[in-house]
Amino acid sequence: MLKATLLRAVESAGKVLKENIDRSFTISNKEGINNLVTEVDHKSEEVIFSVIKESFPDHYILSEESGEIVQDSSYKWIIDPIDGTVNYANGIPICCVSIGIEKDGKMVLGAVYNPFLNELFFAERGEGATLNEKKIQVSNHADLIKSCMVTGFPYTYLDMPNGPLQVFEKFIRKGIPVRRLGSAAIDLCWVAAGRFDGFYEHKLNAWDSAAGFIIVEEAGGKVTDLKGEYYNPYQPGIIATNGKIHDELIRVVNGGNL
Numbered sequence: 336m337l338k339a340t341l342l343r344a345v346e347s348a349g350k351v352l353k354e355n356i357d358r359s360f361t362i363s364n365k366e367g368i369n370n371l372v373t374e375v376d377h378k379s380e381e382v383i384f385s386v387i388k389e390s391f392p393d394h395y396i397l398s399e400e401s402g403e404i405v406q407d408s409s410y411k412w413i414i415d416p417i418d419g420t421v422n423y424a425n426g427i428p429i430c431c432v433s434i435g436i437e438k439d440g441k442m443v444l445g446a447v448y449n450p451f452l453n454e455l456f457f458a459e460r461g462e463g464a465t466l467n468e469k470k471i472q473v474s475n476h477a478d479l480i481k482s483c484m485v486t487g488f489p490y491t492y493l494d495m496p497n498g499p500l501q502v503f504e505k506f507i508r509k510g511i512p513v514r515r516l517g518s519a520a521i522d523l524c525w526v527a528a529g530r531f532d533g534f535y536e537h538k539l540n541a542w543d544s545a546a547g548f549i550i551v552e553e554a555g556g557k558v559t560d561l562k563g564e565y566y567n568p569y570q571p572g573i574i575a576t577n578g579k580i581h582d583e584l585i586r587v588v589n590g591g592n593l
């Protein structure tokens with residue numbers, strides 16, 4: 336029932352994204368420059384809320400645009416109604432609906448749906464991860480220097496040692512491909528599917544990573560914070576890899592040379 340509701344929620348919201356991308360919609364700005372929210376983010380959120388409330392009216396909800404609906408429940412839905420809003424607002428079809436579900440503070444289910452590529456990623460704790468119902472697995476590459484990486488940048492620049500641009504520059508100077516898709520949830524799912532060997536980002540919110548986090552773990556990958564400690568989606572930094580390049584990536588992100 337929980338899984339069916341989760342899938343119904345991401346698929347119904349994905350339909351909203353698909354139907355509206357070519358239409359005109361209002362776009363407004365949040366904190367920072369070009370940190371956008373569109374009318375469709377709100378529509379997607381409304382559809383997700385109504386699907387959840389039909390089956391689980393007493394569950395706790397944390398959603399990017401509406402904040403928290405606090406309930407005394409062991410279940411918490413963590414929702415990004417459009418991950419990749421800047422892409423969406425520019426008609427770039429690299430964006431998705433992302434929903435993770437925590438039970439007693441542990442991520443137990445995650446679904447990420449990109450309606451434009453018709454890719455539905457799903458994972459349940461202990462049951463593996465799938466893409467359109469087929470099992471997926473992280474890559475096997477063990478050498479960071481030969482890896483294909485992905486990252487993202489925060490809307491507000493982080494003036495910190497070993498910040499996003501310094502780390503990015505180190506990879507680029509060595510000729511290591513680092514893609515920047517603009518959707519952290521898709522970045523994580525593509526690590527899970529073995530398309531990327533690793534992903535790192537310095538400042539995310541829980542709704543960006545909740546679903547992708549469990550999808551990577553269930554695909555056999557490793558997810559930690561920037562220091563290599565147990566990953567908690569309520570703190571900013573993330574490193575997600577196939578496991579084989581993880582320690583090396585942590586070293587580089589923390590100032591080490593390539």
Ligand code: IPD
Nearest residue numbers: 417418419420487488517518519
């Ligand atoms: C953003 C995307 C992007 C990441 C940003 C996020 P949004 O989410 O996931 O890839 O670099 O940090 O805020 O605003 O499109 O939901």
Ligand code: CA
Nearest residue numbers: 415418419543
């Ligand atoms: Ca997001």
Ligand code: CA
Nearest residue numbers: 399415417418
């Ligand atoms: Ca969003």
